[in-house]
Structures are given as structure tokens and as C-alpha cells.
Amino acid sequence: MAEQFDVVLSEKTYTPDHSCKQNSWIGDYTKAYDAFLKDPDAFWDRAAKELYWFTPYKKVKEWNYPYARWFIGGKTNITYNCLDRHVMSSRKNKVALIWRGEDDTERIYTYRQLFREVLKVANGLKKLGVKKGDRVCIYMPIVPEQIISMLACARIGAVHSVVFGGFGAAALNSRITGAGAKVVITADATFRRGKTIPLKHIIEEAIINAPTVEYVVVLRRELHQPVEIHSEMEIDFYDMIKDVRPECEPEIMDAEDPLFILYTSGSTGAPKGIVHTCGGYMVGAHYTSKNVLDIKDNDVYWCTADPGWITGHSYVVYGPLSLGATLVVTESTPDFPDPGVYWRMIEEFGVTIFYTAPTAIRMFMKLGEEWPDKSNLSSLRILASVGEPLNPEAFEWFYRVAGKGKCPLIDTWWQTETGMHMVTTTVGEPMMPGFAGKPIPGVVADVVDKDGKPVPPGTGGFLAIKEPWPSMMRSVYNDEERYLKYWHTIPGYYAVGDLAVKNKNGYIMVLGRSDDLIVVAGHNIGTAEVESALVSHQAVAESAVIGKPDPVKGNIIKAFVILRQGHTASDRLKNELLYHVRITLGPIAMPSEIDFVTSLPRTRSGKIMRRVLKAKEMGMDPGDISTLDE
Structure with missing residues (x-):
């Protein structure tokens, strides 16, 4: 894990019309957050009581670090x-x-x-x-x-x-x-x-x-x-x-009965089966759909995520339906049959809340303003972003072109493991391009060093969560060790694996992954899974993959491959390896670039140092290489 580092932060701010805060479910952020801190159990009790329980719970939570149980004794069905x-x-x-x-x-x-x-x-x-x-x-x-x-x-x-x-x-x-x-x-x-x-x-x-x-x-x-x-x-x-x-x-389901398992790429080995439960997950998805996305009874709500990811679980299916919302769902891609298809759907269906990914926003930017300008987007009242950090340029474009400078733009940070939004700028609060925002009422998050000490504003560190929340994962299916790693990496915190920085106002900017995951077009791809797919080809002795910044996808995958004896580098072999990864893992995990190499940078214990590969690729200083085996 990286040590702390300094980051130059922009202070640009947009403040929505006062009516946005007045009419939002959460109202005053500071007041709501203070109420949560004063009595967290009473806060979550109020949220849970908006939903129906066949048998009321006897206690809001039990917290025996790092294990939590929520709404103990409660019986429900989502x-x-x-x-x-x-x-x-x-x-x-x-x-x-x-x-x-x-x-x-x-x-x-x-x-x-x-x-x-x-x-x-x-x-x-x-x-x-x-x-x-x-x-x-x-x-x-x-x-x-x-x-x-x-x-x-x-x-x-x-x-x-x-x-x-x-x-x-x-x-x-x-x-x-x-x-x-x-x-x-x-x-x-x-x-x-x-x-x-x-x-x-x-x-x-x-x-x-x-x-x-x-x-x-x-x-x-x-x-x-x-x-x-x-x-x-x-x-x-x-x-x-x-x-x-x-x-x-x-x-009749107990609050702690499992509801679903959702596999997410791990930084090592096989994908992790994240387990979410019936009661806590239901409360978290309902509470955030209402209070973060501000869904009202007359909204037409469109989240462009696939239900195959956690965003689709929480914010296409369970959260909005728990509120009785009207959902728009489509199989269409944003650029077929032409780049105006999404904008026409917003006009046609009268979409009021549009929740999409930075990858899509950057694609829209690249295709030009003439496409959204052909449609009447006046129905929109809230824009939201999910999947990876929303860079300032994409924020500015989305806010100005899609929202006409009138719609609050909510950049949401959270994970498969958290089940619900954790950090954002709630509706009506001042927005800062590049910053996700503050921990939502219900969440205690901070930017800390590797020992769990908060770092000063403007200094980069690790984003970490201090207290339990209802929709937190309960386990990694059949893999206790991987669950414990989340809680034992930074003492006393849930370590999310993201680098971040906080400004003097308490707004958090998420800088990207600190571990061996690559975020490609909002999808978490484990380096180990792609490397294993490459090595399973008969020509490959060893491989290492890194994420390389890309203006549309956020990152692309670049692979470095050592061939077995008897095999020669060629364009044909490169295409064969790409096809092999496509068939093994699917097109989302295909490298965009493959370099054939004779060696890879390693520690003396044999671990490949991907950050050295990445630094070389980006023309940057690789930092401390004292453990590099020359």
C-alpha cells in the first residue's frame, strides 16, 4: 500500500437553487448527520420503520468487531x-x-x-x-x-x-x-x-x-x-x-438470512462471493434510494446499470421498487443506432432522475453536444454518477449540457461490499467537481494513513469506514480469511482499497484503487483473473497486467507476457491471446494492449511489482524500489 502523499485540489463550487435542498428528502445535511452521530441506533431504527416487518426486530444492531448483526429478531421479505x-x-x-x-x-x-x-x-x-x-x-x-x-x-x-x-x-x-x-x-x-x-x-x-x-x-x-x-x-x-x-x-426471512451472493473480482485468485442479508441490505438500499437519489412518487427514474452488478441490485431493482418508483430499463447501448438514443429516451419517457456511469458521460462528451441538444431534456431534475470517480471535465460537461446548469449532480461512491451509497454530495448541498462529497448520514468515513490515523486536508491516504452500517456485507462466501482482510488491513477500520484525499470542507475525492483491481468502464477487473486467463494459453509462461488511463473508459488493460520456449511473438499470437481471454473471461476483461517481454520486475520474494510496470508505462518515478530483485 502507498504511503500518504500531497494532492493539489481545486476549490471550484456549484451551489444548486435553494429549492433543491428545501424539497429534498434529506433536507439539511449537517442537521441529518448530527442526528445520526447523536444516536446511530435511533437513526437506523427510524429508517427501518419505513418498511414492513412480519415480526418487529428486538434490537437495531450487535457489533462485535469485525462482525455485525442488524435488526436482530426481525422477520421480513424484501x-x-x-x-x-x-x-x-x-x-x-x-x-x-x-x-x-x-x-x-x-x-x-x-x-x-x-x-x-x-x-x-x-x-x-x-x-x-x-x-x-x-x-x-x-x-x-x-x-x-x-x-x-x-x-x-x-x-x-x-x-x-x-x-x-x-x-x-x-x-x-x-x-x-x-x-x-x-x-x-x-x-x-x-x-x-x-x-x-x-x-x-x-x-x-x-x-x-x-x-x-x-x-x-x-x-x-x-x-x-x-x-x-x-x-x-x-x-x-x-x-x-x-x-x-x-x-x-x-x-418469512430472518433479517440475517442471506438474500444474495454477488461475485466481484478479487485482487488475488478467484472472484469473491459477497454475501448480503435480507434485513440490513433492504434498509440500506431503501434509505439511500430515498435520501441520496431523492426519489419521489411522481419521478420517472432511470439507472443505466446492468442488474448483473451491485448498482443494478440496489438502484435498479430493490431500492427504487421499495419506494414504489417508476423505473426505465433498457437493453440499448448509448451509441446505437446513433448517439442520440439515450437523450431521446429521456425526452420520450419524461425521465426526471438519470443515474449513469462516468464512462458513458465521457463517451457522450466525445460524440459531441449536438446529440443531447436535439432532445428536450427539461424533465430532468437530478443527475447522478456511479461506478468510478467522476473526473472534473466530465462533471462540468454533464452538469452544463445534460442538466443545463440547473440539476444537482450527485457523484456516488460505494462498493459491492457496502451494498449502498457511502460518500456523496446530497441533493441541495454545494457540489465540487472531482469530489464525491461527504459521508452520508449513517456512515462514518475518513481518509487515513496505513495505521488508521486521519491525514491532514490535501494529503492523500486511504479511504476507510469506521463504524458498521446495515447493508455491509456479512461474509465472503466460504472464505472467512478474505472477509477478515477488509477489517484487518487498517487497524479499527474497514479498508475499502481506494486512495482518496479530503479538502478543508470535509469533501472527499476518490483517486482510484490502491490494490490489484483495474476499473474499466466502471467494471472492477481483477488483475489475477486476467493473468490466469493469459497463462492458461499454451504459449504463455507468465503475465502481468496493469490499468492504463484512458479518456473514455477510465482505464484500459495492458498485458505484459513472457512466452514459453518454442513460441515466437507475432501479431497473430497477440490476436490469439485476445481471443483466448474473450472466450475465457468475456470481452470486458480483454487487454487493449499486449507487450511481449523477456522479464518482469519482481520483489526478492518473487512477487511481480505491477506499480513499477505502471510507472514505466506512464513515464513516472516508480517510487521505493528497494525490494526490487535486480
Whole structure:
């Protein structure tokens, strides 16, 4: 880990109209934060009581560092709070979900319709023998059935593990076997930029050495040329729910029962299965969707994330639905059939809250202002960013061009492991380009040195969280050691693995990862997983990968490869290695550059020093190289 360092900070500030703060759920940030500090348990008790509990909890939390239990004794089901509550209220016929396909196909679900579909799929899964505690892997494109399947699992107490549809067979297999999935739900294909991308053959390869899988449920979208269903193990999605009734009582879940496992790239070895629980996660997602994103009953809310990532879990599915929001969801990419597609959707659907990634914003910038200017964006009242730090230039462009200088722009920092927003600038507070903001009411965060001592303003250090919060992960699935590492790296803190700096106003700027993860277009890619994929090719003896700054994606992956004897560097071999990584891990993990080298910088103990490679690549001083083996 790096030592502390000085950073030159800009003080540029934008203050939204006073009405933004007046009308926001959180109101005065300082007042709300002081109320939290005065009595944290009472603060979270108020937040939890906005939701329905079959059995009220007896105690808000138990904290035995580094283990927490929240809402002890409470019984609930997150789908009751996302669906039943609204179906039994005036929101019954309110639109819950507007889905737009790449070919402009639209499907709209009211809360009543969504509820009925979820209950049917829940009963279909029960028919396959899925019960409370069983794991279900969901590997699908962004279609309504993906969201319905997540909610159906939660309805019956099955633990879902959603895998992003861009992963390849090896990455998918490690996530299926890691969770011990009993059922896999998939689709025959996804549609991207006018092309059909088959998925079913990836599943067929991924389950060859996955002994726990009993059924594969296939959503057939290519109806003019339907894929073959192998009846020994496979079942059509809609055949599974044929003749089932839309009646399924919610499984009574203890607050600490697991809700889902979500795999995230680790800095070493296999991906980590982050475990979130029913009660604490539900409260965290609900509280932040309301108080950070400021979702109101008349909003049309669009988060562009894929439910295969944590943002999709918390801020496409569970948080907004718990509030009875109207969601926009699309399979479209932001530049197809032309770069105006997202802006036209904002106008057409009257989107009021637009939550997207810095990668998309930088792409919009590159494509030019004429595209957003062709659409009427006056419905927008809040802009928000997620996935990686929002650089000042992208902030300025998004604020000025999309928001016309009137919309609060919320840059949210958080992680798969935290389950909810942790640091941001709440609606109505002054915004500073480049800075995420302050810890939200409910969170105690600081920038510290490696010993846990807060560093002075303007000095870089490690972003760390001091106190527990409800939606914190409870474990890394079947890997206690990796869970403890988060809490034992910096004494007394949860170490998030990000470098940061704080200014004199308490605003935090996140500078990027301090460990072996690369953030590419908002996706965390573990260096170890890419290196393992490269080494699994017969020509490669050893590899090291680094993140290299990129104006659109934030970072690209650059690989350094040592070849085995008998193999010669060539463009053909380079293309072969790229294809190998694509097939093994998926296109998101493909290196953009490969250099063939004869040696790699190492410590005397043999560990590859990636920071030396990165410093050389960037033309920077590599810092302390006393441990380098000459």
C-alpha cells in the first residue's frame, strides 16, 4: 500500500437553487448527520420503520468487531416491501417498469402485473425443487425476466447470484461452482448494437464441471429460430410457469438470512462471493434510494446499470421498487443506432432522475453536444454518477449540457461490499467537481494513513469506514480469511482499497484503487483473473497486467507476457491471446494492449511489482524500489 502523499485540489463550487435542498428528502445535511452521530441506533431504527416487518426486530444492531448483526429478531421479505405493499395501496396500477429493447420493442408492467409475474416464476422455481437457502445463478441480458427472476428467488428465500451477461464460460463456471447453484436461469441470446450474441452455448460449456446444477431454465427470445431445449436438464422459461397460479406467500426471512451472493473480482485468485442479508441490505438500499437519489412518487427514474452488478441490485431493482418508483430499463447501448438514443429516451419517457456511469458521460462528451441538444431534456431534475470517480471535465460537461446548469449532480461512491451509497454530495448541498462529497448520514468515513490515523486536508491516504452500517456485507462466501482482510488491513477500520484525499470542507475525492483491481468502464477487473486467463494459453509462461488511463473508459488493460520456449511473438499470437481471454473471461476483461517481454520486475520474494510496470508505462518515478530483485 502507498504511503500518504500531497494532492493539489481545486476549490471550484456549484451551489444548486435553494429549492433543491428545501424539497429534498434529506433536507439539511449537517442537521441529518448530527442526528445520526447523536444516536446511530435511533437513526437506523427510524429508517427501518419505513418498511414492513412480519415480526418487529428486538434490537437495531450487535457489533462485535469485525462482525455485525442488524435488526436482530426481525422477520421480513424484501419482495413484500417491493411489491405487496404497493399492490395493496393506490400504487396498484402505477407503472413499475418500462422496458425498451434495442429494436424499440416496449414492455410495460404495472405493480400489479409485475407482482403476478414474480409470483408465477417463484412457483415455477418451486416446481423445480428450489427452496429456501438454495442458490440460483441468473445469467441473462437486461430483460424484464432478469429482474422478475431476482424477485422470484427472494420471494421463496432462494439466494440469487446474478452474473453479468458479458462474462465467458470459465468466469461463469467459477461463479456457478463457487455458489453451488442448483438452478441456472439464462437466455438463448442478447442483442447488442444490431447483432445477436448467443448465450446458451456459454452456459452449456460453463456447467460441464458444475455438479450442483440440476436445471437450466432458458428464456427463448429468438422465436423465429428457437434453440433446442435438451429435456434431460433444460426447461423453457415460459414452460416452467405454464399453468402455475400467481399466488405465492412470501417466505418469512430472518433479517440475517442471506438474500444474495454477488461475485466481484478479487485482487488475488478467484472472484469473491459477497454475501448480503435480507434485513440490513433492504434498509440500506431503501434509505439511500430515498435520501441520496431523492426519489419521489411522481419521478420517472432511470439507472443505466446492468442488474448483473451491485448498482443494478440496489438502484435498479430493490431500492427504487421499495419506494414504489417508476423505473426505465433498457437493453440499448448509448451509441446505437446513433448517439442520440439515450437523450431521446429521456425526452420520450419524461425521465426526471438519470443515474449513469462516468464512462458513458465521457463517451457522450466525445460524440459531441449536438446529440443531447436535439432532445428536450427539461424533465430532468437530478443527475447522478456511479461506478468510478467522476473526473472534473466530465462533471462540468454533464452538469452544463445534460442538466443545463440547473440539476444537482450527485457523484456516488460505494462498493459491492457496502451494498449502498457511502460518500456523496446530497441533493441541495454545494457540489465540487472531482469530489464525491461527504459521508452520508449513517456512515462514518475518513481518509487515513496505513495505521488508521486521519491525514491532514490535501494529503492523500486511504479511504476507510469506521463504524458498521446495515447493508455491509456479512461474509465472503466460504472464505472467512478474505472477509477478515477488509477489517484487518487498517487497524479499527474497514479498508475499502481506494486512495482518496479530503479538502478543508470535509469533501472527499476518490483517486482510484490502491490494490490489484483495474476499473474499466466502471467494471472492477481483477488483475489475477486476467493473468490466469493469459497463462492458461499454451504459449504463455507468465503475465502481468496493469490499468492504463484512458479518456473514455477510465482505464484500459495492458498485458505484459513472457512466452514459453518454442513460441515466437507475432501479431497473430497477440490476436490469439485476445481471443483466448474473450472466450475465457468475456470481452470486458480483454487487454487493449499486449507487450511481449523477456522479464518482469519482481520483489526478492518473487512477487511481480505491477506499480513499477505502471510507472514505466506512464513515464513516472516508480517510487521505493528497494525490494526490487535486480
